[in-house]
Amino acid sequence: MTHTYVMTGGTTPDGVQTDMAIAADGTIAQLGQNLNTDGSEVIDATGKIILPGLVDLHTHLREPGNDDAETVETGTRAAAKGGFTAVHAMANSNPVADTAGVVEQVHRLGRASGWTDVYPVGAVTVGLKGEQLAELSAMYDSAANVTMFSDDGMCVWDPVLMRRALEYVKSFDGFIAQHAQEPRLTEGAQMNESALSSELGLAGWPAVAEESIIARDVLLAQHVDSRVHICHVSTAGSVELIRWAKSQGINVTAEVTPHHLLLTEDYVKTYDPVFKVNPPLRKDSDVRALREGLADGTIDTVGTDHAPHTAETKQCEWVVAAMGMTGLETALPVIQHTMVDTGLLDWHGVARVMSVNPARIYRHTDQGQLTDTGSLVSGALANLSVYDPNPTFVVNPADHASKSANSPYQGMELSGQVTDVFYRGHRVVANAELTTPYQHSR
Amino acid sequence: MRHLLATRELSYDHALAILDTAQEMATVSDRSIKKLPTLRGQTVVNLFFEDSTRTRTSFEAAAKRLSADVLNFAVKTSSVSKGESLKDTVQTLEAIGGDAIVMRHWASGAAQQLANFGWSSSAIINAGDGTHEHPTQALLDAFTLRNRLHGTQATGKDLNGVHVVIVGDILHSRVARSNVWLLHTLGAKVTLSGPPTLMPVGVNTWPVEVNYDLDGILAQHPDAVMMLRVQAERMAGAFFPSPAEYTRGWGLTNDRYQTIADTDTLIMHPGPMNRGLEISAAAADSAQNTALEQVANGVSVRMAVLYLLLAGQPGQ
Ligand SMILES: [Zn+2]
Numbered sequence: 091m092t093h094t095y096v097m098t099g100g101t102t103p104d105g106v107q108t109d110m111a112i113a114a115d116g117t118i119a120q121l122g123q124n125l126n127t128d129g130s131e132v133i134d135a136t137g138k139i140i141l142p143g144l145v146d147l148h149t150h151l152r153e154p155g156n157d158d159a160e161t162v163e164t165g166t167r168a169a170a171k172g173g174f175t176a177v178h179a180m181a182n183s184n185p186v187a188d189t190a191g192v193v194e195q196v197h198r199l200g201r202a203s204g205w206t207d208v209y210p211v212g213a214v215t216v217g218l219k220g221e222q223l224a225e226l227s228a229m230y231d232s233a234a235n236v237t238m239f240s241d242d243g244m245c246v247w248d249p250v251l252m253r254r255a256l257e258y259v260k261s262f263d264g265f266i267a268q269h270a271q272e273p274r275l276t277e278g279a280q281m282n283e284s285a286l287s288s289e290l291g292l293a294g295w296p297a298v299a300e301e302s303i304i305a306r307d308v309l310l311a312q313h314v315d316s317r318v319h320i321c322h323v324s325t326a327g328s329v330e331l332i333r334w335a336k337s338q339g340i341n342v343t344a345e346v347t348p349h350h351l352l353l354t355e356d357y358v359k360t361y362d363p364v365f366k367v368n369p370p371l372r373k374d375s376d377v378r379a380l381r382e383g384l385a386d387g388t389i390d391t392v393g394t395d396h397a398p399h400t401a402e403t404k405q406c407e408w409v410v411a412a413m414g415m416t417g418l419e420t421a422l423p424v425i426q427h428t429m430v431d432t433g434l435l436d437w438h439g440v441a442r443v444m445s446v447n448p449a450r451i452y453r454h455t456d457q458g459q460l461t462d463t464g465s466l467v468s469g470a471l472a473n474l475s476v477y478d479p480n481p482t483f484v485v486n487p488a489d490h491a492s493k494s495a496n497s498p499y500q501g502m503e504l505s506g507q508v509t510d511v512f513y514r515g516h517r518v519v520a521n522a523e524l525t526t527p528y529q530h531s532r
Numbered sequence: 533m534r535h536l537l538a539t540r541e542l543s544y545d546h547a548l549a550i551l552d553t554a555q556e557m558a559t560v561s562d563r564s565i566k567k568l569p570t571l572r573g574q575t576v577v578n579l580f581f582e583d584s585t586r587t588r589t590s591f592e593a594a595a596k597r598l599s600a601d602v603l604n605f606a607v608k609t610s611s612v613s614k615g616e617s618l619k620d621t622v623q624t625l626e627a628i629g630g631d632a633i634v635m636r637h638w639a640s641g642a643a644q645q646l647a648n649f650g651w652s653s654s655a656i657i658n659a660g661d662g663t664h665e666h667p668t669q670a671l672l673d674a675f676t677l678r679n680r681l682h683g684t685q686a687t688g689k690d691l692n693g694v695h696v697v698i699v700g701d702i703l704h705s706r707v708a709r710s711n712v713w714l715l716h717t718l719g720a721k722v723t724l725s726g727p728p729t730l731m732p733v734g735v736n737t738w739p740v741e742v743n744y745d746l747d748g749i750l751a752q753h754p755d756a757v758m759m760l761r762v763q764a765e766r767m768a769g770a771f772f773p774s775p776a777e778y779t780r781g782w783g784l785t786n787d788r789y790q791t792i793a794d795t796d797t798l799i800m801h802p803g804p805m806n807r808g809l810e811i812s813a814a815a816a817d818s819a820q821n822t823a824l825e826q827v828a829n830g831v832s833v834r835m836a837v838l839y840l841l842l843a844g845q846p847g848q
Pocket residue numbers: 242243244269321322368369
């Protein structure tokens with residue numbers, strides 16, 4: 091049988107060197123040694139790692155409403171270049187993704203783009219205002235089939251509303267992703283509250299504002315027996331709380347961003363708004379706790395919180411600058427730097443936190459397919475990311491596919507390059523360049 | 533020294549050079565012709581994003597006494613109503629060709645952004661940025677203190693061993709921050725007092741002592757007590773229960789003033805004063821109050837800063 095592609099000499103997450111054939115129907119046809127390459131396009135993957143396609147539970151694609159910063163098209167190009175085969179688009183667009191109409195629009199734009207799967211996240215409350223539940227069932231029943239809901243950018247601060255949301259999504263096995271930020275404790279907040287914020291004269295965002303919401307929400311999830319996912323955990327105290335909750339059997343999952351695993355509040359000394367992000371960059375002790383939490387499974391997944399912003403909203407005074415940083419195209423090199431090069435995770439671990447776990451959290455069946463021993467699965471849809479950990483490069487946002495340039499790593503030297511990405515068996519990235527998108531059937 | 537952005541990073545030598553130069557400048561202000569030709573042909577731009585007639589006038593007088601041309605540029609933006617961006621505004625000014633930009637801004641860090649982001653090639657003088665720093669205010673306070681303590685022998689002296697108490701809203705005060713760092717650099721001992729709600733997080737890492745008991749500190753006969761202005765919005769922000777309670781705890785009330793009246797303890801205030809709130813009329817009007825000298829010294833100190841940043845640089 092002739093295969094479309096045969097990848098030779100690559101290493102799967104379990105450390106086994108193997109050839110891999112990808113069939114015309116987009117599935118992994120065969121794994122093994124010395125596969126027949128007759129009539130196939132041969133890709134030499136020697137020295138490279140073949141990961142299940144990365145899955146990002148936390149992406150801001152900005153469309154509809156802010157296509158100066160990003161569109162579904164440009165955001166998924168960035169995602170594909172970064173090795174992702176599925177992204178989850180947060181609801182804080184304009185209009186907010188709080189109706190079946192908007193989530194279907196994003197879903198449609200994702201399919202038309204064809205670079206990755208795009209799963210719209212529905213808003214928990216109407217307009218992200220935290221006052222009234224959005225029509226969660228309607229979004230679930232829509233063509234977008236939404237099961238993940240978040241007011242990300244805003245916290246579902248009202249405890250009763252949070253309880254109701256947790257209860258309501260049980261009818262279709264959905265979950266609530268909480269942006270944990272007690273609003274009263276963070277009014278006007280600009281950076282981590284610390285001796286440094288005091289020195290810089292910037293209003294502080296205290297750790298307790300995150301931790302108090304997490305404590306409340308894991309207890310609520312326990313009380314109503316539902317599922318809660320904590321977005322972008324940023325403090326050592328939050329890791330401790332989640333560790334405790336898991337030890338109690340509470341159904342909580344958690345995410346950490348690449349930037350919280352690498353950068354600290356010290357960067358704020360420059361007053362360069364490229365380092366302004368929500369939740370803010372914390373201290374070195376937090377960074378260490380987050381890395382340990384990700385390594386020991388307390389934190390389940392890496393979510394990029396890719397948050398593109400135009401130059402106008404970043405090249406301005408710190409206090410009025412937009413919060414957020416791009417992250418899709420640097421995620422894997424940053425995880426290599428913070429987790430692999432430090433010995434905290436092997437590549438099987440990376441596959442778990444960047445693909446398998448987020449896919450499981452969302453209950454995807456065609457993403458994050460990996461056996462428990464770290465082997466790829468013959469017969470599974472070929473959503474794959476081929477990664478060369480060796481080349482070093484200096485981050486330059488001008489090279490990025492994202493429409494926005496607000497990368498905090500600009501000028502930083504990192505290692506690793508996504509060389510090839512297969513999305514549904516279609517090679518959307520070849521030799522580290524985008525090729526052509528996958529054509530969804532209509 | 534290329535810019536004056538913050539006292540946090542001002543070295544001892546630079547601080548002393550500014551104070552000593554200000555001493556020389558003060559003699560100019562005492563002459564009948566209050567003008568030096570030093571900065572002829574140079575342009576100083578006063579760029580104010582926040583109203584402050586006092587500070588702007590002081591810088592304007594300083595620049596004019598050094599024969600510089602002065603452009604006053606007031607921009608009406610705020611953190612809520614954004615207008616033209618800082619970057620665009622400054623690049624417009626660059627086209628006009630200023631040698632120094634004196635900037636007051638409502639945003640912490642704005643002066644540092646201007647100096648470091650390649651938006652401007654001018655010397656930047658921070659005339660107050662948000663709740664971050666106000667370095668020339670701290671320099672004029674130090675200058676005033678040094679003159680009161682050492683009179684005609686002040687040149688070359690630092691503030692080693694001098695005890696200064698700063699009272700009030702430390703959390704939101706750029707004057708307090710600039711004073712803490714500068715006084716520390718110059719060897720002074722600094723005590724902060726005020727309601728705990730108005731002390732910054734992490735103040736324990738600052739080179740200061742915190743003492744909530746103002747009466748106890750005043751009994752130690754400090755060399756100076758600096759009363760910060762209480763902003764009206766802090767009262768609404770529930771930082772303390774009532775103005776009366778604030779005044780009882782941390783105001784220089786008449787009763788409290790009587791405990792230091794006729795001592796050597798100086799009373800300083802960056803102005804404008806809220807009489808009856810942080811300072812009583814008796815304290816405000818006493819000979820121990822340096823408020824008016826602070827205003828006069830402000831011009832000398834700002835002349836010194838402009839001189840040190842601009843003199844020796846070609847005009848145009
Ligand atoms: Zn968020």
